[in-house]
Amino acid sequence: MSSIIQKGGKRPIIIAGPCSAETEEQMMETALQIKEFCNIDMLRAGIWKPRTRPDSFEGVGEVGLSWLVDAGKVLGVPTTTEVANTKHVEQALKAGVDILWIGARTTVNPFAVQDIADALKGVKIPVMVKNPVNPDLELWIGAFERLEKSGITELGAIHRGFSVYKHAKYRNVPNWEIPIALHERLPDLPIINDPSHITGNRNLLLEVSQKAMDLNFDGLIIETHRNPDVAWSDAAQQLTPENLGVLLDSLVLRSQNSEKLDSEHISVIREKIGDLDDRLFDILTARMQLSEELGIFKKEHNITILQPEHWKKIISARLNRASEYKLSDRFVRQVMDAIHQESIRHQVRVMNHSSDKEEQ
Structure with a gap:
């Protein structure tokens, strides 16, 4: 059949x-x-x-x-x-x-x-x-x-x-x-x-x-x-x-039919989205550079990377503004968790001199 x-x-x-x-x-x-x-x-x-x-x-x-x-x-x-x-x-x-x-x-x-x-x-x-x-x-x-x-x-x-x-x-x-x-x-x-x-x-x-x-x-x-x-x-x-x-x-x-998506109007919108995506990653790069500075400070003063109380405050503040961002609570939480994990990765690298390859 x-x-x-x-x-x-x-x-x-x-x-x-x-x-x-x-x-x-x-x-x-x-x-x-x-x-x-x-x-x-x-x-x-x-x-x-x-x-x-x-x-x-x-x-x-x-x-x-x-x-x-x-x-x-x-x-x-x-x-x-x-x-x-x-x-x-x-x-x-x-x-x-x-x-x-x-x-x-x-x-x-x-x-x-x-x-x-x-x-x-x-x-x-x-x-x-x-x-x-x-x-x-x-x-x-x-x-x-x-x-x-x-x-x-x-x-x-x-x-x-x-x-x-x-x-x-x-x-x-x-x-x-x-x-x-x-x-x-x-x-x-x-x-x-x-x-x-x-x-x-x-x-x-x-x-x-x-x-x-x-x-x-x-x-x-x-x-x-x-x-x-x-x-x-x-x-x-x-x-x-x-x-x-x-x-x-x-x-x-x-x-x-994807042919309808090839119009000039759609192309303009996609170009704007691409520009915003580039800006997002530029901002994330700058954010991780600051995380590395934090890692250097924590290493010099023998402080643990994870600071639970501070992290709770950050999450709470972002979730409270989810409706203002016009984003779902779940999405905000996922984004912040991903940023936090990447920040931890950068700080671990700075504090312990580990390589990206080892962390992956």
Whole structure:
């Protein structure tokens, strides 16, 4: 089959279906409702559910594979499910599942990814890989490399956010800079956004989906259930097929045509931005020269580099002015932390005569 997750194909790719296959009737009715209210490119369902705590619903297992495949035939679209070990791979392939994905809890374990890659040697099937639960770009890339070495050539990434403790808004924080960095490293790799697992809240799905489209993601994977309120897993983040149709109709798909960005007006704006960037780095250079002077003073008077109370005052003062700067608190904090770390690096070099090469 021609893989639907090839870069440069249809955009956006829409993958939808329930978090978990619960019953044969639930799978078929969900598929029929999707067919009624919207067009999708791939039907998903969880067959094995890796849960955080024991005694939770962990999927119906192998029996659900035929329900998924049959529902996909009714829709006339490929099917996809998560595999976490070699047994899952064997059973999914035997049942005729078209596309596999590796979940975040598996991606974090190179041994588990390698086992799956070994099980897929000689098999021609597309595989999608979710980001690891922790924000580790190299670990994510390593999973693709392992699969490629096993002969899997049709690969896609799923960005589902990263685990944190009690975030005020998201179930898993997006950390958009990581999938953006993935695209920089692997520009031909399709990236699918998973707003369901990022938000954990159906009311935020459109907001995150739109941002993913604005950042030029290749598609969306959205959990969809015939009756989300009674779903056996992750009820709060699932949509009805009808509401999925509303969400998809609400998305604004902006042009990827870069020729429009070559106008004289855009060139002038970009030139101004470049000038400001140059000034920013000139200022940062001057700032680090002053840091080195501080380092010399501290060395002469045998004072530690880190002065926590002074640093707290600086951070507090900048955060208090974030709205005045028209910048988010998070951005101000990140910038100040980066400046602080670079300042420490310069002072360490002065005080201990270390080289840049040693510090890196």
